[in-house]
Amino acid sequence: MLKHKVQELMNEPGCSINQSKSDKDRKKGCGKSLVPGAAAGGCAFDGAKIALQPITDVVHLVHGPIACEGNSWDGRNSWSTGSDLYRRGFTTDLGNLDIVNGGEKKLYRAIKRAIARHQPPAVFVYQTCVGALIGDDVDAVCRAATQRLGVPVIPINAPGFVGSKNLGNRLAGDALFEHVMGTEEPGDSGPTDINILGEYNVAGELDQFRPLLARLGIRLRASITGDARYRDVAAAHTARVNMVLCSQALITLARKMKETWGIPYYEGSFYGISDTSEALRNIARLLVERGADPALTGRAEALIAEEEAKAWARLEPYKARLAGKKVLLYTGGVKSWSVIQALQEVGMEVVGSSVRKATETDREKALERLGGDEGKLADAITPRDMYAMFKEGRADMMLSGGRSQFVALKARTPWIDINQERHHGFAAYDGMVALVREIDQSINSPIWARVRAPAPWDEE
Amino acid sequence: MALIVDHNKALSTSPLKISAPLGASLAFMGMKGCLPMFHGSQGCTAFALVMMVRHFREAIPLQTTAMNEISTILGGMDQVEQGLLNIARRAKPEIIGLISTALTETRGEDMAGDVRAIRARNKELDDIAVVDVSAPDFSGSLETGWGKAVTAIIRQLAVPAQGRAPLNRVNLLPGCHLTPGDVEALKDIIAGFGLEAVVLPDLSDSLDGHVPDAYTPTTLGGTSLADIREMGRAKLTIAIGEHMRIAAKTLKDITGVPFLLLDRATGLEAVDRLMVSLSTVAGVPVPARQRRARSQLVDAMLDGHFYFGGRSLAIAGEPALVWTMGKLAADMGATIAAAVTTQALPALGELPAERVIVGDFEDLEDQILEAGGCDLIIANSNARQVASRHGIPLFRAGFPVFDRLGAAHLVGVGYGGTRNLITQLGNILMERPGHAHLEHPHDHSAAAAG
Numbered sequence: 001m002l003k004h005k006v007q008e009l010m011n012e013p014g015c016s017i018n019q020s021k022s023d024k025d026r027k028k029g030c031g032k033s034l035v036p037g038a039a040a041g042g043c044a045f046d047g048a049k050i051a052l053q054p055i056t057d058v059v060h061l062v063h064g065p066i067a068c069e070g071n072s073w074d075g076r077n078s079w080s081t082g083s084d085l086y087r088r089g090f091t092t093d094l095g096n097l098d099i100v101n102g103g104e105k106k107l108y109r110a111i112k113r114a115i116a117r118h119q120p121p122a123v124f125v126y127q128t129c130v131g132a133l134i135g136d137d138v139d140a141v142c143r144a145a146t147q148r149l150g151v152p153v154i155p156i157n158a159p160g161f162v163g164s165k166n167l168g169n170r171l172a173g174d175a176l177f178e179h180v181m182g183t184e185e186p187g188d189s190g191p192t193d194i195n196i197l198g199e200y201n202v203a204g205e206l207d208q209f210r211p212l213l214a215r216l217g218i219r220l221r222a223s224i225t226g227d228a229r230y231r232d233v234a235a236a237h238t239a240r241v242n243m244v245l246c247s248q249a250l251i252t253l254a255r256k257m258k259e260t261w262g263i264p265y266y267e268g269s270f271y272g273i274s275d276t277s278e279a280l281r282n283i284a285r286l287l288v289e290r291g292a293d294p295a296l297t298g299r300a301e302a303l304i305a306e307e308e309a310k311a312w313a314r315l316e317p318y319k320a321r322l323a324g325k326k327v328l329l330y331t332g333g334v335k336s337w338s339v340i341q342a343l344q345e346v347g348m349e350v351v352g353s354s355v356r357k358a359t360e361t362d363r364e365k366a367l368e369r370l371g372g373d374e375g376k377l378a379d380a381i382t383p384r385d386m387y388a389m390f391k392e393g394r395a396d397m398m399l400s401g402g403r404s405q406f407v408a409l410k411a412r413t414p415w416i417d418i419n420q421e422r423h424h425g426f427a428a429y430d431g432m433v434a435l436v437r438e439i440d441q442s443i444n445s446p447i448w449a450r451v452r453a454p455a456p457w458d459e460e
Numbered sequence: 461m462a463l464i465v466d467h468n469k470a471l472s473t474s475p476l477k478i479s480a481p482l483g484a485s486l487a488f489m490g491m492k493g494c495l496p497m498f499h500g501s502q503g504c505t506a507f508a509l510v511m512m513v514r515h516f517r518e519a520i521p522l523q524t525t526a527m528n529e530i531s532t533i534l535g536g537m538d539q540v541e542q543g544l545l546n547i548a549r550r551a552k553p554e555i556i557g558l559i560s561t562a563l564t565e566t567r568g569e570d571m572a573g574d575v576r577a578i579r580a581r582n583k584e585l586d587d588i589a590v591v592d593v594s595a596p597d598f599s600g601s602l603e604t605g606w607g608k609a610v611t612a613i614i615r616q617l618a619v620p621a622q623g624r625a626p627l628n629r630v631n632l633l634p635g636c637h638l639t640p641g642d643v644e645a646l647k648d649i650i651a652g653f654g655l656e657a658v659v660l661p662d663l664s665d666s667l668d669g670h671v672p673d674a675y676t677p678t679t680l681g682g683t684s685l686a687d688i689r690e691m692g693r694a695k696l697t698i699a700i701g702e703h704m705r706i707a708a709k710t711l712k713d714i715t716g717v718p719f720l721l722l723d724r725a726t727g728l729e730a731v732d733r734l735m736v737s738l739s740t741v742a743g744v745p746v747p748a749r750q751r752r753a754r755s756q757l758v759d760a761m762l763d764g765h766f767y768f769g770g771r772s773l774a775i776a777g778e779p780a781l782v783w784t785m786g787k788l789a790a791d792m793g794a795t796i797a798a799a800v801t802t803q804a805l806p807a808l809g810e811l812p813a814e815r816v817i818v819g820d821f822e823d824l825e826d827q828i829l830e831a832g833g834c835d836l837i838i839a840n841s842n843a844r845q846v847a848s849r850h851g852i853p854l855f856r857a858g859f860p861v862f863d864r865l866g867a868a869h870l871v872g873v874g875y876g877g878t879r880n881l882i883t884q885l886g887n888i889l890m891e892r893p894g895h896a897h898l899e900h901p902h903d904h905s906a907a908a909a910g
Contacts (some may be wrong), residue, residue: 003529034502034526036539037546043503056533061471065562065597067479071507074474075514075862087820087845093472095598099566109470117473128502129563130598133532150626161532161563387675400508406519410671 001083003159009170012252026253026387040403043160045128046170047168050076051249052156052176054200054225055233057083057121059114061090063138064128068160072365077423079204080227090114094130099185103136105390111145111153121230122152132159152230154179166248173197175179176224176233186221191292193221195236197254197265198245201226209270212280212307212428216299218287224250236319238259240284243279245269256328265292273311273345277304311429315346320438323347327441328389330354330381330400331418337366339399344369346397348439351395352376355457383407397443412452413440462811464468464804466818471894474821474842476776477802478859480595482508483605483636485522486558486859488591490661491613492682492689493554496546497523499571500561501532504597511700511811517666521678523547527563536564541582544575546585550627551677551862555589565584565596589685593618601802602859603703603778606636606760610660610707614811617685618714621692623847629656629694632740635701637724637780637858640668641869642877646725649734649874652749653742657734658687658694669868691715696741700725702807708905723807724784724875726881728757753875759790764886766817768792772831772891776824776839777858779805784872785838785857786811788881797834798827829853836888853888878883 042050045068053060053076055175056149062069073089080086092110094103111123123145127138138155145153158171199206206226213220222236225290237257242265254265264286268279284300313398326349329339340350350370355363355377363377370376381389386404389395390411398408401419408415416438418426428437468523481498485508488496498504505524512520514871523546524565525531547556560571571592575856579585593612595605610633630650636642643664649655659665665681672680691697692715699708699721708719720737724730731754735746772795782801786808789796796813799825808816817823822841828834837847840858847854861867871877 007762034528035542035546036525037497037523037528037543038550039502039524040507041502041507046503046506064473064600065483066472066477067597069563070472070475071482071511072480074845075510083756083881084845089472090473091472091475092470093475093564099562099598100800106470113469113471114473129527129532130566133566135562160503164529165506166501176744282880312581383677384675390805402513407675410519410675412671 003094004247004424005157005171005174006167009174009252011165012170031435042156042165042168043129044162044164044168045125045126045160046072047165047249048126048156048158048168048172048175049168050165050200051169051172052225053086053126053230054078054080055124055230056080056086058086058230059090059118059120060086060126061092061114061123061124062102062128063092063094063110063131063136064126065130066091066192067093068126068128076200076202078226079206080201082229083229085118085120086354088435097296099130099134101217102134107136107138111141112149115149115151118179120151122154124154124156126156126158127422132161133300144212152179153185157177169249170252173224173250174256177253177260179236180230182237182261184231186231186235186238188219189235189238190219191240191290192216192218192285192287192296193239193364194218195222195224195239195257196220196243196244196245197224197250199223199226199270202423203425205270205425205431208425208431209276209428211274212303213283215303216280216284216296218283218296224253227458237263238332239263240290240292241266241283242345243268243283266386270339273429273432274341274344275338276289276432277308278426278429280304302347307429311433312345314433315342317437318440319347321440321444322384324349326350326351326394326396327396327439328386328395328400330386330398330404337362337437339365340369343439346436352357352378352381353388354378387411397439399439412448414445416442416447462809462813462816464806464809464816464818466804467823468817472822474845476800476824476839476842478511478602478765478821479508479597480600480602480605480608480664481559481561481597483602483607484593484595484609485557485605486512486602486636487606487609487613488547488557488559488661489520489666490659490663491555491557492665492684494557494679495521495553495677496549496557496559496561497525497543497547498561499525499536499543499569500524500527501778503562503565511860515860516669516868518667518669518680518864518868521551528603529570532567535567536569537578538647538812540549540571540574541578542611544578544588544590546580547846553588553678555591555905557613557794558590559605559609560592561595561596562597564653565598567592589617601778603636603780603803607707610748611710613660614690614711614714616690617688618691618711619689620715624671624693624905626695627656627690627693628654628660629690629743630738631691631694631697631711632659633658633697633699633704633711635665635699635704635759635780637701637784638665639667639868639870642725642873644668645871645874646663647667650738652747653738653744655742658691660691661682662689663868666883678819681820685878692717696720696737696889698722698737700871701877702805703733703780704748705727707736711729724780724787726784728754728761728789728875728878729791730865730876730901731757731873731875731878750875753879757879757882760882763877764882765793767886767889768794770795771835773827773832774798774800774822774824774831774834774837774852776800776837777802779803779808780897781858782809782816783808786813789838789885790879792882797831798824800824800827815831835892837886838885854890855885856866
């Protein structure tokens with residue numbers, strides 16, 4: 001059954017990259033193939049956890065040995081404005097005897113205990129490699145627990161060995177669709193309710209665009225899943241429009257919500273000034289198409305004009321300080337053209353950008369921004385080459401995820417975290433200004449001259 | 461005397477335990493030119509890697525055999541072979557640590573046999589040492605994995621002296637509760653006696669936080685293979701922490717070098733024992749520098765005891781950390797209101813606490829509440845939620861410490877390190893004089909006195 005589900009997710013027709021792939025490539029999914037001894041990144045369980053952990057008020061219970069939860073809990077920087085239950089790690093911590101005797105009874109007792117102690121609106125149970133290998137039927141335990149304990153207990157069947165982090169994101173989305181969405185009917189659904197899919201409120205980014213939506217009278221019914229409450233996710237089917245932020249992770253969920261409840265979706269991003277404007281514009285358009293007050297369009301345009309002008313004005317002072325600085329942008333490449341644009345606007349030169357996960361359209365846009373220089377677009381840069389780029393002065397700084405930070409830092413080169421562990425929100429207009437401010441603080445820090453100077457005894 | 465209590469709960473909440481494979485990989489981080497690999501699904505590696513990166517603020521070389529659905533069913537030998545060859549080709553390491561995980565152990569993979577077969581048919585692995593370690597996640601914790609890895613390295617690489625002349629040397633086997641800073645301090649102490657030391661593993665040479673001159677895909681430093689082959693020529697092996705006993709004994713069985721197991725290297729009495737042993741081995745008196753340091757520690761105890769007396773501490777961590785910190789707290793006159801650890805190590809029964817719980821941070825919180833509060837928590841960064849919920853200061857020690865700088869540089873061994881700990885803990889207690897829980901009607905003193 002899991003195998004069937006995985007194939008279905010791999011075949012996602014709503015994905016623009018998938019459409020351009022051969023049948024064979026499509027079956028491999030969109031995570032890179034996993035090469036022993038040369039692999040990077042998390043497993044499917046990790047991906048499922050990343051996608052769902054931000055739901056703040058439920059118990060996230062991991063059915064597996066200690067590594068799966070013990071080595072990772074409370075490690076993701078997704079914020080809550082409400083409950084902090086999601087920040088506790090829950091696990092059955094399977095031991096020797098559980099492996100021999102089976103862990104189903106232990107799992108049931110764990111669920112019961114979690115509900116008794118924390119009274120959550122739901123429990124999410126994550127299957128892992130070992131649980132699957134010893135044949136524990138998590139689905140059955142969850143069904144029994146739901147019936148006997150009167151609290152929804154949701155199985156998340158994404159053991160690590162089934163594939164990459166990305167596949168785990170998708171399996172998590174599928175679990176929400178199958179078990180959670182549509183189970184609550186809110187009494188207050190309105191014509192301007194939207195969901196946002198694939199936003200995890202890292203460093204509180206939700207609050208960089210939630211106020212913009214509020215000013216337009218648009219209500220965020222459910223954020224999937226940053227700062228989410230279980231009941232909001234359960235009522236997500238009543239929203240009028242879905243906006244998909246990280247399309248590779250939750251596009252299948254968006255498509256299924258469209259097919260089942262007729263909710264149209266827009267794939268966009270809140271990173272970069274023009275992308276934010278484009279997102280607001282499209283949300284307004286889709287809402288109007290679904291019966292919201294047509295004046296919304298005009299109000300959105302007014303807000304966009306006002307906010308864009310403000311943002312550009314705030315970026316102005318940085319131009320002199322950042323002009324001509326060479327930056328290497330090493331992200332998944334999702335919508336990186338939009339960030340490229342902002343960096344170029346303040347006078348920086350983008351010397352390279354990765355397009356590992358970018359769609360063909362995004363790739364073209366990025367290429368156009370980089371003046372058609374194919375050499376600046378890379379799928380992946382090896383750490384060795386990256387180190388050389390810094391040492392030889394071909395890049396003055398890097399924006400990337402935590403994994404590559406030490407390549408830059410050990411080359412005594414400024415670096416900023418723009419991945420999930422980051423501590424500053426970089427979303428929407430305010431976020432882009434914050435990013436440029438961070439870049440300025442980093443690249444113009446007084447330490448670089450000091451740490452690059454040789455020790456007195458090493459001077460020529 | 462403490463009662464060791466293991467509730468064996470079905471639900472672990474806010475786990476204290478870190479997996480054994482992570483501990484094993486951490487030991488390999490102290491091997492020179494090394495790139496360890498987990499035999500498991502890639503998440504096992506990703507989680508361990510991220511945790512070590514956050515703690516040490518250093519790049520962590522760690523690979524995965526990337527087990528998938530098919531290899532999980534059919535067996536992972538091909539994955540191991542591909543992984544070893546890929547690492548050999550890309551990183552050219554001197555040594556690869558191959559560490560099993562719960563996934564492959566549940567399957568019952570014969571990793572050692574597989575490695576033999578793989579080596580026989582792949583010449584390009586001839587110049588690379590491959591040490592396999594069985595350390596399933598479902599058995600033991602961080603300490604267990606570390607101990608197993610060091611034991612495996614010794615068993616597979618150490619050789620008898622075979623007539624080679626003994627050197628003026630000791631072997632040092634530090635436990636995983638010692639930081640790179642601790643190991644560096646111990647090396648200095650040993651050097652002060654005119655002794656050479658081979659440290660296995662030597663995190664102070666790899667994860668001490670330094671800036672190398674070139675990009676390296678393997679560990680930045682550590683114990684070399686040549687060092688390990690010379691361990692048989694030492695006069696004595698000093699192991700620190702009960703979890704190093706098997707490694708020390710294995711080394712003795714192979715090389716005949718006698719060993720001394722120190723339960724800790726922190727606290728006046730414990731450091732005295734270390735000094736006497738080193739003096740005996742070296743055949744020289746304890747150096748003036750250490751005599752002075754001892755006097756400085758005595759002075760720090762005199763100055764500091766006012767702030768520890770009658771105060772109650774909560775400690776959570778691996779057994780070696782709880783033991784070391786618990787003894788220090790007791791030495792200084794503090795009481796232990798709560799002690800939580802990951803394994804039922806019998807020696808912890810000697811701690812002056814009512815109970816030592818084998819459990820998690822929920823147990824720590826419950827114990828603190830039961831005791832009516834406490835003045836200070838000593839634990840890793842994952843105690844931060846408990847600490848902030850109850851407004852209790854948290855002194856970060858153990859692994860992982862990801863929300864403070866300098867986790868790798870905290871020194872708590874030797875006379876100087878002990879003074880350092882007394883100063884840091886004492887300052888926190890000084891800042892919050894009296895009992896944090898005076899307003900609480902519950903009488904905690906009887907419960908905490910043990």
